[in-house]
Amino acid sequence: xxxxxxxxxxxxxxxxxxxxxxxxxxxxxxxxxxxxxxxxxxxxxxxxxxxxxxxxxxxxxxxxxxxxxxxxxxxxxxxxxxxxxxxxxxxxxxxxxxxxxxxxxxxxxxxxxxxxxxxxxxxxxxxxxxxxxxxxxxxxxxxxxxxxxxxxxxxxxxxxxxxxxxxxxxxxxxxxxxxxxxxxxxxxxxxxxxxxxxxxxxxxxxxxxxxxxxxxxxxxxxxxxxxxxxxxxxxxxxxxxxxxxxxxxxxxxxxxxxxxxxxxxxxxxxxxxxxxxxxxxxxxxxxxxxxxxxxxxxxxxxxxxxxxxxxxxxxxxxxxxxxxxxxxxxxxxxxxxxxxxxxxxxxxxxxxxxxxxxxxxxxxxxxxxxxxxxxxxxxxxxxxxxxxxxxxxxxxxxxxxxxxxxxxxxxxxxxxxxxxxxxxxxxxxxxxxxxxxxxxxxxxxxxxxxxxxxxxxxxxxxxxxxxxxxxxxxxxxxxxxxxxxxxxxxxxxxxxxxxxxxxxxxxxxxxxxxxxxxxxxxxxxxxxxxxxxxxxxxxxxxxxxxxxxxxxxxxxxxxxxxxxxxxxxxxxxxxxx
Amino acid sequence: xxxxxxxxxxxxxxxxxxxxxxxxxxxxxxxxxxxxxxxxxxxxxxxxxxxxxxxxxxxxxxxxxxxxxxxxxxxxxxxxxxxxxxxxxxxxxxxxxxxxxxxxxxxxxxxxxxxxxxxxxxxxxxxxxxxxxxxxxxxxxxxxxxxxxxxxxxxxxxxxxxxxxxxxxxxxxxxxxxxxxxxxxxxxxxxxxxxxxxxxxxxxxxxxxxxxxxxxxxxxxxxxxxxxxxxxxxxxxxxxxxxxxxxxxxxxxxxxxxxxxxxxxxxxxxxxxxxxxxxxxxxxxxxxxxxxxxxxxxxxxxxxxxxxxxxxxxxxxxxxxxxxxxxxxxxxxxxxxxxxxxxxxxxxxxxxxxxxxxxxxxxxxxxxxxxxxx
Numbered sequence: 001x002x003x004x005x006x007x008x009x010x011x012x013x014x015x016x017x018x019x020x021x022x023x024x025x026x027x028x029x030x031x032x033x034x035x036x037x038x039x040x041x042x043x044x045x046x047x048x049x050x051x052x053x054x055x056x057x058x059x060x061x062x063x064x065x066x067x068x069x070x071x072x073x074x075x076x077x078x079x080x081x082x083x084x085x086x087x088x089x090x091x092x093x094x095x096x097x098x099x100x101x102x103x104x105x106x107x108x109x110x111x112x113x114x115x116x117x118x119x120x121x122x123x124x125x126x127x128x129x130x131x132x133x134x135x136x137x138x139x140x141x142x143x144x145x146x147x148x149x150x151x152x153x154x155x156x157x158x159x160x161x162x163x164x165x166x167x168x169x170x171x172x173x174x175x176x177x178x179x180x181x182x183x184x185x186x187x188x189x190x191x192x193x194x195x196x197x198x199x200x201x202x203x204x205x206x207x208x209x210x211x212x213x214x215x216x217x218x219x220x221x222x223x224x225x226x227x228x229x230x231x232x233x234x235x236x237x238x239x240x241x242x243x244x245x246x247x248x249x250x251x252x253x254x255x256x257x258x259x260x261x262x263x264x265x266x267x268x269x270x271x272x273x274x275x276x277x278x279x280x281x282x283x284x285x286x287x288x289x290x291x292x293x294x295x296x297x298x299x300x301x302x303x304x305x306x307x308x309x310x311x312x313x314x315x316x317x318x319x320x321x322x323x324x325x326x327x328x329x330x331x332x333x334x335x336x337x338x339x340x341x342x343x344x345x346x347x348x349x350x351x352x353x354x355x356x357x358x359x360x361x362x363x364x365x366x367x368x369x370x371x372x373x374x375x376x377x378x379x380x381x382x383x384x385x386x387x388x389x390x391x392x393x394x395x396x397x398x399x400x401x402x403x404x405x406x407x408x409x410x411x412x413x414x415x416x417x418x419x420x421x422x423x424x425x426x427x428x429x430x431x432x433x434x435x436x437x438x439x440x441x442x443x444x445x446x447x448x449x450x451x452x453x454x455x456x457x458x459x460x461x462x463x464x465x466x467x468x469x470x471x472x473x474x475x476x477x478x479x480x481x482x483x484x485x486x487x488x489x490x491x492x493x494x495x496x497x498x499x500x501x502x503x504x505x506x507x508x509x510x511x512x513x514x515x516x517x518x519x520x521x522x523x524x525x526x527x528x529x530x531x532x533x534x535x536x537x538x539x540x541x542x543x544x545x546x547x548x549x550x551x552x553x554x555x556x557x558x559x560x561x562x563x564x565x566x567x568x569x570x571x572x573x574x575x576x577x
Numbered sequence: 578x579x580x581x582x583x584x585x586x587x588x589x590x591x592x593x594x595x596x597x598x599x600x601x602x603x604x605x606x607x608x609x610x611x612x613x614x615x616x617x618x619x620x621x622x623x624x625x626x627x628x629x630x631x632x633x634x635x636x637x638x639x640x641x642x643x644x645x646x647x648x649x650x651x652x653x654x655x656x657x658x659x660x661x662x663x664x665x666x667x668x669x670x671x672x673x674x675x676x677x678x679x680x681x682x683x684x685x686x687x688x689x690x691x692x693x694x695x696x697x698x699x700x701x702x703x704x705x706x707x708x709x710x711x712x713x714x715x716x717x718x719x720x721x722x723x724x725x726x727x728x729x730x731x732x733x734x735x736x737x738x739x740x741x742x743x744x745x746x747x748x749x750x751x752x753x754x755x756x757x758x759x760x761x762x763x764x765x766x767x768x769x770x771x772x773x774x775x776x777x778x779x780x781x782x783x784x785x786x787x788x789x790x791x792x793x794x795x796x797x798x799x800x801x802x803x804x805x806x807x808x809x810x811x812x813x814x815x816x817x818x819x820x821x822x823x824x825x826x827x828x829x830x831x832x833x834x835x836x837x838x839x840x841x842x843x844x845x846x847x848x849x850x851x852x853x854x855x856x857x858x859x860x861x862x863x864x865x866x867x868x869x870x871x872x873x874x875x876x877x878x879x880x881x882x883x884x885x886x887x888x889x890x891x892x893x894x895x896x897x898x899x900x901x902x903x904x905x906x907x908x909x910x911x912x913x914x915x916x917x918x919x920x921x922x923x924x925x926x927x928x929x930x931x932x933x934x935x936x937x938x939x940x941x942x943x944x945x946x947x948x949x950x951x
Contacts, residue, residue: 046931049885058889060933117704124705133725133925140918187733188898189915192726203726208914215920216937222923235704242703249701333910372910388909389736411907414738417731429731429738563740 019050021059025067034220035079039070041224042113044120078111085109113231127236128200134229135171135204141226142168143207144214154219160226165262167233170250173266174240176345179320183418184342184392191338192419196315197240209335246273263340264356322398323348329361331371334388339370342395368403376408389415397435399442426560476523721884721929733899735914736907742899749897888933895924 011017020028026036040046045067047060070076085108092101121127142164147156175181175195182201183194194203241248252265323346330336330352343350351357351366359366366383376385390406396418405413413431422428538546645653731737732745776784847854883892898915906912915921926932 041931047887047933049887057886060888114702114704121705127705130725136726137922140922144919185728186735186909187729188735188900188912189729189733189921190918192728203728205726205918207918208912208916210914210916212918213916215917215923217919217923218932218935218937221926221932222919225926234701238701239703239705335909372908412736414741415734415736416738416741417728417734419728420731427740429740431738567740 016054018064019048019054019061020064020067021055021061022047023059025062025070028067029071029076031076031080032083035083037221038224039073039076039079041221042075042116042228043070043073045070075111075116078109081109082111113228114235116228117232117235121232124236124239125198125200127232128197128202130232131197131200131202131236132204134232135168135202136206137222137226137229138164138171138233139168139204139206140212143209144212147214154214156219156223160223160230163230164226167230167237169262169266170237170241170248171233172263172341173270174237174244176263176341177267177270178244179316179345179347181319181342181345181395182315184395185417185419186389186392186415187417191335194419206338209337246270263337264358267344318398319345320347322346322394322400326368327351327363327366328391329353329359329363329366329369329383331369331373333372334370339388339391342391346395371408374409387412393435397439399435399439401435401438426556427563722881723884723929725925725929727925729898733897735900735909735912737900737905742902742905745897745899746902749899752896884928884930887930888935890934890936890938892927892934893938894928895921 022036026033029036029039031039045062047062050061053059053061085104089101089104089108092098092104117127121130141156141161144156144161146158146161147154148158175197180195180197181193182196183192185192190205190207192203192205194201196202238248241250246269250266250269252262252269323343326348328339328343328348328350330339330350332353336352340350340352349358351359351363353361361369364382366380369380369383369385370388370391371385372387379385384403385408386403386406387408387410389412390401390403393406393413393415394401396416413434414429416429416432422432730741730745730748732741732743734741737745883894886892898921900913904913923932923938927934927938
């Protein structure tokens with residue numbers, strides 16, 4: 001008798017039925033491996049890890065349902081057609097039938113990815129969620145050198161690189177126009193940006209403006225991903241541009257394009273569109289011309305102000321007004337693209353050294369010039385000379401930082417990451433504290449004086465958290481005064497009840513000597529009491545969870561204490577030296 | 578030649594003999610008669626003019642006449658295409674062979690131009706315009722919970738704060754040291770050269786000689802043992818008596834009764850112990866559950882850092898890109914930026930499980946190892 005008997009007609013079950021290996025899948029779909037890979041990437045089908053790998057550890061497994069899903073994909077037929085068509089062309093070429101080969105190449109079948117994108121992202125929000133990887137890859141390929149010959153298996157066609165560049169500039173132009181950029185971080189790898197589009201946070205990474213080296217990776221896979229992402233970004237751009245009533249694809253000034261000033265050309269296009277649709281000024285026609293008069297700066301400012309100011313949320317408005325009325329000039333040695341993007345995203349006006357720029361270096365109205373040289377030759381007195389890090393730090397802090405630390409020749413303070421929550425980490429770098437103080441100072445100037453605001457004295461937790469020593473002392477003084485007055489009142493009452501004569505004793509007007517130690521103890525005691533009151537009401541499970549949380553918090557505190565101690569020691573040892 | 582079979586197998590095996598050819602013979606008869614007699618009068622005339630109005634047939638003929646050739650239909654769509662009559666004059670025939678190559682164009686550029694012209698630009702429309710919900714929404718399977726872009730810690734900035742920088746450096750150094758330790762702790766590879774003296778070619782043949790000598794000795798020992806065995810004798814077996822049999826039966830019953838009593842005893846004991854047993858069971862269950870939870874949590878934690886094993890090769894993470902202490906200049910212009918972002922993006926794809934790691938991706942690329950700052 002056979003060992004594993006299965007009645008006729010019953011299908012396989014368990015892991016064997018649910019998962020197939022890659023080679024099984026390729027055989028069942030009747031395609032070649034590269035085509036299968038391409039199809040998987042375009043369709044979003046990825047290998048999984050089954051509980052039990054039936055055919056061995058060295059295979060990759062796909063879900064059977066995914067493969068069946070692939071089988072009914074019309075793109076499969078298209079890819080097969082393309083393959084057989086390529087064979088025809090190859091045959092014609094090898095038979096030296098040039099005529100036929102050309103004729104065949106003109107009618108080559110091709111496919112589009114619209115349907116695929118619609119399938120994978122049924123709603124626009126889904127597409128926005130997946131935009132991180134898309135934009136990063138597109139920006140990366142925009143900076144790669146194109147390789148046309150298939151040396152080492154890499155082949156990056158020039159047209160794709162150009163397409164990526166165009167798409168990346170369009171995206172940047174949209175973000176800067178609608179002031180949606182929120183955070184930037186310059187790291188060794190590249191520059192990280194974060195923007196908020198329709199409620200979704202999109203984070204992406206741009207390479208530095210260096211010549212990127214082509215590592216040994218499989219470029220065919222990357223190019224397939226890129227194909228899909230290019231199509232996706234195209235559609236996303238279309239939808240976004242339409243939401244601000246700008247025609248897509250935008251037609252740019254060819255002269256500016258040739259000068260590699262795509263971003264500036266796009267901003268001009270935006271201005272032209274908004275000017276035409278918003279305020280029908282006569283100056284709008286002039287915008288299309290290539291050579292502009294020298295007082296164009298004024299008209300630019302006017303037009304950007306007249307742009308559609310419909311419902312923007314507070315953050316956008318805040319970001320828009322950060323660099324308002326500030327005019328920047330970039331020296332040739334600073335990263336131009338990045339700064340152009342960031343400055344215009346926060347409402348500033350920027351120009352650079354080169355042809356096609358809106359204004360020259362010698363323009364009198366420039367308020368900041370961004371340089372990155374160790375020393376400066378000629379200096380204008382009316383403007384400030386700063387290093388590019390100042391721009392990034394201002395953007396992250398959302399206030400205009402003092403420029404003394406960023407002047408030419410100085411070593412700038414550390415560039416901190418806005419993506420890291422310093423409070424959570426426990427360790428707050430000194431410069432972060434300095435920035436916080438500046439922020440608070442700026443806010444206090446606007447807000448009313450402290451003390452008149454509602455502060456809850458009864459909650460000891462809030463008191464313990466006050467950083468300012470003086471405030472705490474003040475508050476404690478007040479409370480003590482109140483306490484003494486209360487006591488006096490009760491004493492008097494008691495005396496009245498007992499029938500004694502109330503002597504007209506004046507209240508002791510001695511200065512209330514606040515013992516700082518007692519004060520601390522008092523506060524701590526009250527805090528503990530409050531906490532334990534709540535604890536007693538919890539069940540055993542909650543209490544344990546609370547205990548575990550406290551242990552974790554304590555551990556973190558210990559770690560930061562250790563770090564602080566070490567810092568102190570280092571400082572002391574330095575001072576001794 | 579087997580036995581003679583009882584049933585007749587006329588139908589199965591002798592089918593050739595059993596086919597009746599009556600109808601064929603009849604037909605042949607009739608046809609020969611017709612030919613010889615010149616056709617019977619009752620038969621219908623072979624050819625006649627159809628004067629009936631057959632509407633169905635007409636419709637069919639008209640319909641197929643109305644149909645246009647597929648190739649013509651395709652061309653009709655495009656108004657730019659001019660219809661060339663099938664017959665061409667001599668002049669046009671001579672021009673047919675001129676190539677559409679532009680002056681100075683070689684093959685590669687021609688190919689690219691043709692490709693570009695023919696590239697299928699998808700019509701840019703608003704894909705999501707109606708905002709309708711497609712009914713068949715597949716449950717989205719996210720290969721990994723790892724984010725697409727993971728922002729690096731603060732110490733990897735181009736001008737980092739010293740504490741954060743130390744943290745990041747420490748992490749990078751720890752990763753490198755881990756790799757070194759793994760290599761050291763692993764099993765030693767098989768040495769290519771074995772220790773020992775070199776043996777000459779002649780002595781090689783004598784290596785086996787000693788072994789044979791030993792074998793002979795062993796055989797002698799065995800022979801002596803068998804001789805000794807023959808001398809022993811198997812004791813004779815006696816007949817079993819009735820007494821013996823009865824004794825055995827009584828013993829068996831005793832044992833049975835004792836066993837039953839034991840069982841009852843144990844049962845009562847276990848019933849008394851019931852709460853204790855329940856407690857032990859509970860504890861075991863708790864232990865099992867805890868172990869299960871621990872394993873799940875550990876798995877989830879592992880998944881946050883790297884993908885599950887998807888193929889033949891393991892996923893190799895790339896090292897943290899930190900500036901070394903001597904490279905920390907604080908200036909953006911002098912920044913020694915990373916120029917291998919392609920590798921990083923590919924690694925991110927692998928990390929999320931979208932690409933199966935291959936032999937190439939795990940290969941070690943020469944990278945600067947960060948040094949520890951004293």
